[in-house]
Amino acid sequence: MSVTPEHVDNSGSFYVDGDPIADAKAPDVPLSQTWDQRRFDAKLVNPANRRKRSVIIVGTGLAGGAAAATLGEAGYHVKNFCYQDSPRRAHSIAAQGGINAAKNYRNDGDSIHRLFYDTVKGGDYRSRESNVYRLAQTSVEIIDQCVAQGVPFAREYGGLLDNRSFGGVQVSRTFYARGQTGQQLLLGAYQALERQIAAGTVEMYTRHEMLDVIIVDGRARGIVVRDMVSGEIETHMADAVVLGTGGYGNVFFLSTNAMGCNVTASWRAHRKGAYFGNPCYTQIHPTCIPVSGDHQSKLTLMSESLRNDGRIWVPKDGDDKRDPRQIPEDERDYYLERRYPAFGNLVPRDVASRAAKQVCDEGRGVGPGGFGVYLDFADAIKRLGRKAVEAKYGNLFDMYAQITGENPYEVPMRIYPAVHYTMGGLWVDYDLQSSIPGLFVIGEANFSDHGANRLGASALMQGLADGYFVLPPMISNYLADAPFEAADENHPEAVAVSQQVQERVSTLLSINGSRTVDSFHRELGHIMWEYCGMERTKEGLTKAIGLIRELREEFWRDVKVTGVNEELNQTLEKAGRVADFIELGELMCIDALHREESCGGHFRAEHQTEDGEALRDDENFAYVAAWEFGGDGGQPILHKEDLVYTEIEMKQRSYK
Amino acid sequence: MNITLRVWRQQNADTPGAMQTYQVADVSPDMSFLEMLDVLNEQLTLAGDDPIAFDSDCREGICGMCGLVINGLAHGPNELVTTCQLHMRSFSDGDVIDVEPWRAQPFSVIKDLVVDRSSFDRIIQAGGFISAPTGTAPDAHAAPVPKADADAAFDAATCIGCGACVAACPNGSASLFVAAKITHLGLLPQGQPERDSRALDMLAQHDEEGFGGCTQIGECTAACPKGIQLDLISRMQRDVLGALSHRR
Amino acid sequence: MAISGLVLVGYLVAHMYGNLKVFAGQEAFDEYAHHLRELGEPMLPYEGALWLIRIVLLAAIGVHIFSAVTLWRRSRAATGGKGSQRYASSKAPRGSQRSYASFTMRWGGVVIILFVIYHLMHFTWNTIAPGGASDSPYERVVNGFEIWWVVLSYTIALLAVGFHLRHGVWAALASLGANTSQRRRRNLNILATLVALVIMVGFLLPPFGIFFGLVG
Structure with a gap:
């Protein structure tokens, strides 16, 4: 080992230590019985009383949409919000690969325990055992539910469901619908939701963006939203609030997230007292289409399966600007095959991504700006024939050609890593309740079940597990204690929050500075990508925190937001989101700086093995970092939730 | 440039x-x-x-x-x-x-260039679903589906609800959108119990929203980014005729 | 729309068959015209079958026009009264693939109905008699089609009918559920073109035959 892992608290100037926390909800029984026991212990709400209990759900993706449909069906009075023009557009729709389930339809030795084990190991031992076990248990029900809704999963000639192996696991447990699994699952949830809207159990508010949460008597009781068409600031009250608002990958400006994905709902809740768990855990996907210029607005993912047959290389000499086809074999560096002879081009996502960044940092990157490496199919085409390659990857090649205008059958593809998932999120207990009573967080928005790294085909599983099966009984348990203190939109707390929101909007509109919102967002993205991206260092993170603080100051002094509030104003929408991203970016850097180890998607250059592998420090860092908001100008407060492994032994991974 | x-x-x-x-x-x-x-x-x-x-x-x-x-x-x-x-x-x-x-x-x-497409949601509300309350589902392998049907259902289900079919249609009809959902669900065994009511209710909502009628010109399918085919509209018409004949 | 349209197409085929009798000479043609009136006797009174056909035709035309007007109104309501002209851009006047025939349906339909009235005045009600009146249907036909502007008016009308059928037959069959695949779509369009051509040519043969002296 090149560097001795040693816990030195040298970032103390950025945060203060708080009391440790623990999940108090998972019953103390053997892991396989925890969920049954919890459900049995949970209080129920009489069907006749349900319509008197109201729930606000923000977000209509796999988690939010499924939860709204299920709670509406159960008879609760649900209000559901989304910023898009229809609940069907939530970004879950863009997930390509598939959804895991421990069905063992292939009789290949899969089981709930194995899915649980793979997920904990894949998360690099930074997830909570009880939650992950429940996820694996629930996975089985999800597939049944989706098939019953008419989700057209891929099938075999016998009419039964097809499975494939995904993300380097040894069993075939991934269910898929061509390359559009997320779309089909989301449409299933969306249709179930629309059925409830028609039945009158769910009130749908599209083009409404949540701007704050209202807390009355210590409980989350409502939200303040902006009607994005009329600009009206509205207050909605309920007995509980659920956030299913997705991840925060857009803090990097460029990511595979949708343009509108944002952290505002989560961040506003964080500022009101919800702890933010592990914000620095982000996943970077190695096979995305590279940036083509400054105009780039988002990145597009291509399936990782391309690495099965494509060979990744860069020129040995950084000044070699020849057409890649003209570069002879011995002047190419197949760096993954060279450095990881056993796994070659199939090393895990984080290893492949970091290696690509390293060769580009050495000045050997290819394509515009030097941010790209070749993914070459020339050998595969020679070996398998063009037809076979076309059959396997045709749609991906078409997509690549569509975006780049290059023909990947002739010229090597160019790829570069991009952010596409955030494992961190609001901290929740076993009941998916945040540190604010009555505020539940589901799907990618919570700090989730994925630890420091998410396995392929697990995001869809988690979103639907939370939405269909985990949240409903747990929120019923909470609502069984209602009615709470009467609170309508005229409650002093609600009025105060609504006023704060209006003031913030007015401030944004009145600055009238000289820089556009996008220019701030782009700059924040550069800082985050450079210093809090694939590889992080103490120096870099410290520098980034300074840069972000300056950027934040400049933003509130010099941003230019045109138009007025009382209309569709997309600049105003973006401004509010970017303001929150800036604050989140700082916390991410502080979290990354404090975590003096490398694990999963978090790689600290100071903590690596001689081979350049991530080096965990289980003795000092086997905990969830749950951050409490320390006030504007104050320092965030770190609460540690120790991770205790009873079923699984912690191991170091190696891909040599 | x-x-x-x-x-x-x-x-x-x-x-x-x-x-x-x-x-x-x-x-x-x-x-x-x-x-x-x-x-x-x-x-x-x-x-x-x-x-x-x-x-x-x-x-x-x-x-x-x-x-x-x-x-x-x-x-x-x-x-x-x-x-x-x-x-x-x-x-x-x-x-x-x-x-x-x-x-x-x-x-x-x-x-400017932003339009209100909430009518599409209301058409789905009218019947574009299979009633399957959470937790009631039988095992996923309980009802095998012939691969050809599953593939055809998938093809129809790839509709992204963008509204290009309406924008391109000389009659301002949303028939292709409606037909895609009717086809997706109507091809699957799970979708059979509500097949008749789905076709009639969705089409009635389509008309009520003020979309025009289909005259088989085919601009919709040419504009469709997902290549939803015109024959789905014919299939919808068959389902509607079938549903009407089942009515007493 | 589709069913009434197909009933009318069926009628056109029968009508065309009758017209072509003109090539068999005056006797055959007049006998045919007379026979139509005696069809079904004695089960039916004189002209009984003809009236039955007329009632069916009138009903079909009524339904066809009513459906067309309904569709037209819905289309106008859905597109602000502008149909395919509702975009300010004039760069795609023909859309991306539509047939010329599909543009002619509504005004072409109006031309056809006006023509039908003129045609009935000419040959059924005998209110007008270009080229000279006669008791013999055959002579009325021959007299009429020796005049250039009569032939021209019939030609224009039949072109309208041809275009109407080119799109109408396809659309009717598709609307009744006959379009089951991309291949079937192609074949139905070919079929519609053939029907349109056969009927158009079949109806134009007698007037041109007469005009160029091949008949009578």
Whole structure:
């Protein structure tokens, strides 16, 4: 080992230590019985009383949409919000690969325990055992539910469901619908939701963006939203609030997230007292289409399966600007095959991504700006024939050609890593309740079940597990204690929050500075990508925190937001989101700086093995970092939730 | 590349709109059409003008949020792509490009190029689902589905609800959208119990929303970024006729 | 729309068959015309069958026009009264693939109904008699079609009918559920073109035959 892992608290100037926390909800029984026991212990709400209990759900993706449909069906009075023009557009729709389930339809030795084990190991031992076990248990029900809704999963000639192996696991447990699994699952949830809207159990508010949460008597009781068409600031009250608002990958400006994905709902809740768990855990996907210029607005993912047959290389000499086809074999560096002879081009996502960044940092990157490496199919085409390659990857090649205008059958593809998932999120207990009573967080928005790294085909599983099966009984348990203190939109707390929101909007509109919102967002993205991206260092993170603080100051002094509030104003929408991203970016850097180890998607250059592998420090860092908001100008407060492994032994991974 | 844009500007649903001309210089052929509009909007913002409002979200052709009529064609000149997947290399230096919102009475303009497509949600509410309450499902392998049916159902289910079919249809009909959902669910065994009511209720809602009737011209399928085929409309008509004959 | 349209197409085929009898000479043609009136006797009174056909035709025309007007109104309502002209851009006047015939349906239909009235005045009600009246249907036909502007008017009308059928037959079959695949779509369009051509040519043969002296 090149560097001795040693816990030195040298970032103390950025945060203060708080009391440790623990999940108090998972019953103390053997892991396989925890969920049954919890459900049995949970209080129920009489069907006749349900319509008197109201729930606000923000977000209509796999988690939010499924939860709204299920709670509406159960008879609760649900209000559901989304910023898009229809609940069907939530970004879950863009997930390509598939959804895991421990069905063992292939009789290949899969089981709930194995899915649980793979997920904990894949998360690099930074997830909570009880939650992950429940996820694996629930996975089985999800597939049944989706098939019953008419989700057209891929099938075999016998009419039964097809499975494939995904993300380097040894069993075939991934269910898929061509390359559009997320779309089909989301449409299933969306249709179930629309059925409830028609039945009158769910009130749908599209083009409404949540701007704050209202807390009355210590409980989350409502939200303040902006009607994005009329600009009206509205207050909605309920007995509980659920956030299913997705991840925060857009803090990097460029990511595979949708343009509108944002952290505002989560961040506003964080500022009101919800702890933010592990914000620095982000996943970077190695096979995305590279940036083509400054105009780039988002990145597009291509399936990782391309690495099965494509060979990744860069020129040995950084000044070699020849057409890649003209570069002879011995002047190419197949760096993954060279450095990881056993796994070659199939090393895990984080290893492949970091290696690509390293060769580009050495000045050997290819394509515009030097941010790209070749993914070459020339050998595969020679070996398998063009037809076979076309059959396997045709749609991906078409997509690549569509975006780049290059023909990947002739010229090597160019790829570069991009952010596409955030494992961190609001901290929740076993009941998916945040540190604010009555505020539940589901799907990618919570700090989730994925630890420091998410396995392929697990995001869809988690979103639907939370939405269909985990949240409903747990929120019923909470609502069984209602009615709470009467609170309508005229409650002093609600009025105060609504006023704060209006003031913030007015401030944004009145600055009238000289820089556009996008220019701030782009700059924040550069800082985050450079210093809090694939590889992080103490120096870099410290520098980034300074840069972000300056950027934040400049933003509130010099941003230019045109138009007025009382209309569709997309600049105003973006401004509010970017303001929150800036604050989140700082916390991410502080979290990354404090975590003096490398694990999963978090790689600290100071903590690596001689081979350049991530080096965990289980003795000092086997905990969830749950951050409490320390006030504007104050320092965030770190609460540690120790991770205790009873079923699984912690191991170091190696891909040599 | 230098491009001249003629863009529909409209403050809100109540005020009339008009085409306005803008020059965009130094357009890279690698830009997507929407990124070109982003660049123009940055310029407009800095000049203190109101940027052009347009919808987009995933920008990879799957969410269905984006949609512009470009040079009179829904989603522009290329086949099988959404507006966000259209790149400037499909145009030439000096081109004058007309950009307009989807036009149909049920799709009222909210602002500039943004329209209200909530009618599509209401059509789904009328019957575009299979009633399967959470937790009631039998094992996923309880009802095998022939692969051909599953594949055809998938093809229909790829509709992204963007509304290009309506924008392209000379009659302003949403038949292709409705037919895609009726076909998707009607091909699966799970969808049979509600098949008749689904067809009748969805079509009735379609008519109530104010969409026009289908006269089989085929512009919808030509504009569809997902290649939903015209024969689905025929299938819908068969389902409707079947449903009517089952009625007593 | 589809069913009434197909009933009318069926009628046109029968009508065309009758017209072609003109090539068999005056006797055959007049006998045919007379026979139509005696069809079904004695089960039916004189002209009984003809009236039955007329009632069916009138009903079909009524339904067809009513459906057309309904569709037209819905289309106008859905497109702000402008149909495919609702975009300010004039760069795609023909959409991306639509047939010319599909543009002619509504005004072509109006031309056809006006023609039908003129045609009935000419040959059924005998209110007008270009080229000279006669008791013999055959002579009325021959007299009429020796005049150039009569032939021209019939030609224009039949072109309208041809276009109407080119799109109408396809659309009717598709609307009744016959379109089951992309291949079937192609074949139905070919079928519609053939039906349109056969009927158009079949109806134009007698007037041109007469005009160029091949008959009578």
